[in-house]
Amino acid sequence: MKISFPHMGYSYLALKWLVENTGHECIVPPEPSSRTLDLGVRHAPEFACIPFKILMGTYLEVAEKGAEVILTSGGMGPCRAGLYWVMHQYILDELNTGVKVIAFEPPLCDLKDFIKKLRWVRRTGGLSVKEFVQVLRITWEKIKAIDEVEILSHEIRPYETNRGETTRKLWQALEMLDKANNEAEIQDAMQEGLKLLRDVAQDRSRNPLKIGIIGEIYVVLEPAANHYIQIMLGEMGVQTDRSIYLTSYTRKNTIVNLEGDVFQIAKPYLGEAPIGGHGANSIGETILYARHGFDGVVQLAPFACIPEIVAKSIIPAVSKDYGIPVLTLFIDEQTGKAGVQTRLEAFVDLLEKRREVKAKRGIERLVI
Template sequence: PPEPSSRTLDLGVRHAPEFACIPFKILMGTYLEVAEKGAEVILTSGGMGPCRAGLYWVMHQYILDELNTGVKVVAFEPPLCDLKDFIKKLRWVRKTGGLSVKEFVQAIRITWEKIKAIDEVEMLSHEIRPYETNRGETTRRLWQALEMLDAANNEAEIKDAMQEGLKLLQEVSQDHSRNPLKIGIIGEIYVVLEPAANHYIQIMLGEMGVQTDRSIYLTSYTRKNTIVNLEGDIFEVAKPYLGEAPIGGHGANSIGETILYARHGFDGVVQLAPFACIPEIVAKSIIPTVTKDYGIPVLTLFIDEQTGKAGVQTRLEAFVDLLEKRREVKAKRGIERLVI
């Protein structure tokens, strides 16, 4: 589907329940837009655990039916949750698309390779941006790289486009004498992954001269949660603050990742959450204790359809100023100790 726009959100807000969260509304708008373009089937993810996201598709299907779109929503639960159902739905999609097994496997491989390439290019752009000497150059080259990947139609073309995109980014003029602040990005998966939902927060911070690291990428999340659950370590890190209580969504991840960012010497953390997201609200109530124990400042941004780019930028600028002052104070204290 196309990137979510203001029209996408307007459509979602118009047809979604008032108190649904921003991911639900943007997805609703996206589904309506692809229905307008002639889509007959929408493939989406389900979920498990105490979070409403796993049931979004049920309400989305209901609304699509009420609007007589004729679109069918097929939700894939993680194979580790129900492998038989996962395989059954894969077979249905293959037969509905009129593909042979070989063609279907090839389509999945191409999709996966393209997702991996997009993540590689995007990660490199976030590493380079705080060092760029010409503001905005990294972002312009990122869009060029993504356009090349979008045009690639097979694995060889994807590999070539990725290499060319990485080369484009590596050629950005940089000043490595800088010592940028390091900020980790945590929170609910959709608003962390979808730049249109978070107002391109990593680009915004990067152009403020901040090095960012995102806790979730689609490739890493898929590897850790699809076939087997490899996220045990993060829950062990968060366990002292949670006990055995399952708080759902990515709430436990937000706590564990904040601790890991503190251990790795990051200057601060930004928590992104949809307005009224219960798992992230629970995490937010625990994070001040983590901040006290590990000495890492955390800024929480709750996002809904009323959240504007200017407001997000103002809060980020204030947070960055705070972190810079904090770094200066710590450096001064370190010098004083050396003198003493």
């Protein structure tokens, strides 16, 4: 089978390995480009949000390259994204692409269906259960290693003395990880990649601002959809942490993980109302970032995304209670980054000024 999947940040490297080692051919999804967007916009319903349009474009691009099956995620709850794969399938059928979309629903929602679909992937690839479990394990290790080097790159970038060096080293590290085929090789590649990043020429006398990135999963995870916001902020001298990594749940070095249940934290502001998508997360994560001493938060929301709109209208209260400024960026078809740059620069000015004022007040207090 020729199998493809959505492009989400650098995860494609691990997913490619998964598909290939399950006995299938992988059609690697290209990084979303203006062509992806053109295709997506042309064939998607006008009122669909940007993740739908980018995915639509990606699916059509991989269909052109011969993909027969697309593996993606489903979803449940009030956000319409849970229905997206169905719509994508309709449109792919209408365009006679012959591509079949297989969506994995959350296992807790329909375990049988989840297992059935996994079994299909395994059997058509000709793997035994044992072999398949091993492949899944290595894939997971790979995803973890990819996240690990990316996280470090966002920590180091604001200190770099030559613009772009961190990003270039990150690409090198990812290339090495791409070539790793077992757990030992992944470990080696990761260690070497981390070292490459640590060796970037840095000015450690800087005291970078810290900004948390929250919002809807696709625009948070896919740099091509969010104007490479973490790189942009990093090069403006800001350290960023984003709320979502594919491996967030298992790690301790990200702010947002299972340790603190974001839903529980968001509860005082939401009550029992389920607002779907990552809306509740956005509220809880703003609180978490404030508690961890971050200077500010940037919320990324697809234009017309209902969960994020609801979150946006609640966030001013959170922002006031916890004293953390939040900037919301709505993301749509625009590819010009000047507008985003302007807002981010102004936001950074605001945060820097706040820090100055705070420091001054601190000194005054000491004097008194």
